[in-house]
Amino acid sequence: MQQPVTAPPIPERVRTLAATAVPTHVSLAGTARPAMPAKGGVDGAGRPVLLVLPGDPLHDAGNEPVVTVDLAANRSLGGLELSRGLLKVQGWVQAVPADEARETAVAIAEQCPDEALFETLEQTGGPRLLRVDVGQVIYLIGPESGVLDAEEYLGATPDPLMGQAERMLRHVNATHRGQLESALHSLLAAPVSDVWLWELDRFGATIRSGIERPTLVRLPWPAPMTDAGSLEQALRCLLCHH
Numbered sequence: 001m002q003q004p005v006t007a008p009p010i011p012e013r014v015r016t017l018a019a020t021a022v023p024t025h026v027s028l029a030g031t032a033r034p035a036m037p038a039k040g041g042v043d044g045a046g047r048p049v050l051l052v053l054p055g056d057p058l059h060d061a062g063n064e065p066v067v068t069v070d071l072a073a074n075r076s077l078g079g080l081e082l083s084r085g086l087l088k089v090q091g092w093v094q095a096v097p098a099d100e101a102r103e104t105a106v107a108i109a110e111q112c113p114d115e116a117l118f119e120t121l122e123q124t125g126g127p128r129l130l131r132v133d134v135g136q137v138i139y140l141i142g143p144e145s146g147v148l149d150a151e152e153y154l155g156a157t158p159d160p161l162m163g164q165a166e167r168m169l170r171h172v173n174a175t176h177r178g179q180l181e182s183a184l185h186s187l188l189a190a191p192v193s194d195v196w197l198w199e200l201d202r203f204g205a206t207i208r209s210g211i212e213r214p215t216l217v218r219l220p221w222p223a224p225m226t227d228a229g230s231l232e233q234a235l236r237c238l239l240c241h242h
Contacts, residue, residue: 006220011156014139017085019158021071029066041108048132064092085141096129164228165200172197179239
C-alpha cells in the first residue's frame with residue numbers, strides 16, 4: 001500500500017512561506033555595514049521587493065549590488081507572533097521596471113501597508129521599489145534547514161490552496177479549538193494543552209500543543225487535496241472523527 005506524502009516538497013514549502021513573509025533586514029555584500037532594517041514584501045514570482053526611501057544606502061546604488069534579504073514568516077496565536085520559518089534570499093538588487101511598478105506595488109501592499117509604497121509611482125527621486133534577482137535561498141523551517149538554488153526556488157510555486165487554507169486555519173483557531181484539542185488528545189498519550197492549528201496545506205495538517213516548548217503533530221491526508229472543498233471536508237473529518 002502506498003504511503004501518503006506527509007508534507008509538501010521543500011521548494012513548495014519555502015515558496016509558500018515566502019508568499020506571506022516580510023523583509024526584516026537587508027545586508028549589502030562587500031561592506032562592513034551592519035544589516036539594515038527593511039520594508040517590503042514578496043512578489044508573485046517569489047522575489048523580495050524592497051521599499052527604499054531617500055537616504056537609504058540602496059536608494060542610489062548602481063551596478064546591481066549583491067544583497068541578502070532576511071524574510072520572516074510568522075503566525076499570530078493568542079496575540080503572540082510566532083515564527084513559522086526564516087528565509088535568507090541572496091541575489092542582485094534591480095529596479096522594478098516602470099511598466100511593472102504599479103502591479104508590484106499592489107502585490108506587496110498587504111505585506112507592506114505604507115503610504116510611501118504608492119509614492120514610488122508618482123515621484124522621481126522619492127521612494128523606490130527594488131527587487132532581488134534571486135541567486136539562492138537559505139531556509140530554516142523548524143528543525144529543517146538547507147539551501148535552494150535559484151532554479152529550484154523560482155521553479156516551484158506556493159501551495160495552490162494557500163489562500164483558502166489560511167482562511168480555514170484562522171477560522172478553526174478562532175472557533176473550534178476545543179474540537180482540535182479533543183482530536184489531538186485522541187492521538188497522543190501525553191497531556192495536551194494550548195492547542196492550535198499550526199499549518200494547513202494540500203498534503204495535511206500540523207497541530208501545535210504549547211507555545212514555549214511546543215509539540216507538533218503532522219497529520220497527512222490519504223491523498224493530496226485538489227480543491228478547497230475537499231480540503232475543507234478533510235479538515236472537518238479531522239475535527240469530528242477523533
